[in-house]
Amino acid sequence: MSVAAPPDEAHGVAGPSEVATPGLERQAERAKARQGFLLGLPAIIYLLVFFVIPLGVVVAYSFATRTRSGRTELRDWNLNAYARLGDDIVLTVAWRSLWVAALTTVICIVLAYPLAYFISTRSAVTRNLLLVGIMIPFWSNFLIRTYAWRVLLDSDGLVTQMVQATGLGDGRILFTTNAVILGLVYGYLPFMVLPLYAAIERIDWSLVEGARDLYANGWGAFRRVVWPLSKPGVVAGSILVFVPSFGAYVTPAILGGNKEGLLGSYIVLQFLSARNGPVGSAVSVVVLVVMLLGTLLYFRSGGKNL
């Protein structure tokens, strides 16, 4: 305010005067900043009311009191819900979720890396076609894609029959944790392929050529050059797969058994059946913190876009 030139002085000079310009520029800058803020304002208000406040309510719930009738009342703030997180049942579910999410992530890396590598060595036209081929499962209906496995894994489904025909076992994995992992890998694999592709495609291949000239064999060149350069993609993809797997609810509900729930199912159970808002909220807060840490890691590792 104090730095800006007085209004009449600024308006008085029509031409590009060197004395008036800084003031004018600052004024214009300020007007522009105001316009930008006003343009963003509706979305800011909306997200404040329908995202930030709800988030605050969940955090508040995690410290709130549960009455006998199962209502959550926002008074007598306490840490009881967080104390419950130490219970055996919660720890078992949390440990299983962690394990399932980690395994899903590793399997996705193993499946996606060679594919991403293959796509990035294709010509531009083939590359785009293959990417569209990845993009379709990436965006299309997750519920239905998960359900498709129910048809395949049914007691006389195609996959079950194929496994039985090869004599590798009875092939009955539906409603087990293995089926859940399969469903999660199927659902989130595209989330791994795309960032991996983005990282590998960016690699300057003349470095690989250089390594080969220095008598590195194919494997050596890969291990010393390609793999380190593609690491940001591995980190990004791992987070994009790990975070939703860790909080998964739909996949275990469709492919998993009743006895081996994951954290997502546990949260839903707390809200819809056990009517324990504080515990459900506390678990949600923990899942949220894991998600935020993962995202921070992602941005730290140099990821820019999701």
Place this chain on the structure above:
Amino acid sequence: MSKGVARSTAEPQGLSRWWLRGHSLLVFVFFYAPIVVLFVFSFNDSNAVGNWKGFTFGWYEAFLDNDNVQKSIWVSVKVCLFSTVIAVVLGTASALALERFRWWGQKAFDAVLYLPIIIPDVTMAVMMLVFFGEAAEWFNVIPGVDLSSGLEKLVLSHVAFNISFVSVVVRARLANLDASMEEAAADLYANRWQAFRRVTLPQIMPGVIGGALLAITISLDDVVVSSFVAAVGATPISVYVFGMLRKGVSPLVNSVSVVMLTASISLVLASLVFSRATGSGREER
């Protein structure tokens, strides 16, 4: 030229080359085989889901005859139209605000805008459940608003996550555009609104349409958030199907699924065509 040479360096030789190709082919089979099988089995003349008995259109007829399914589809369409329109307006405005202006609090807003994209479904669902539980009374004060029907809650919560998706897609488009056209319009005495309508909007239109199609897809596909906020009598189709799946599977689900998946894939393809035709990146995501 040099890039072509380098690319050939990248492709492994001999055995590992064929291994790489075989692996990639298998992963694509993994992606698409379940979808193909689902499609085929939606024509299966059997009450069991798994084994093939013969060809029939019966499950599609059952689909057309089922009033509950029709009603749910109608709910989904309404929710997705209203929420998409609101999300596109708010998302596009916020994309412009973030990409073309510098203002106080911008960084914080940018960070918050990303959260709905990365937050796990269940957490978002819980947020909406407790929020509407606590805030229902606040909203009833506003005349004409009745959250008990469920439709409003569905629209409000879908907008909450779709603003971010629209914003990201439109921003990707804006970032690739040169701001000089808008400046030229301003130099030619166009006011801000004229410059936006005549210059900026036509240029970002592919991004806006791409973002809108994406918002429609996400709104139609959402299960978790919707099943937490939907009221009895106004369940969207995805929630209805989810309920059917958990009760026990009838092949009717197959025909409904194929219809939903076809809608979903068509929307994705349309969205890709729109945002790609002009070089803005869905591939950024």
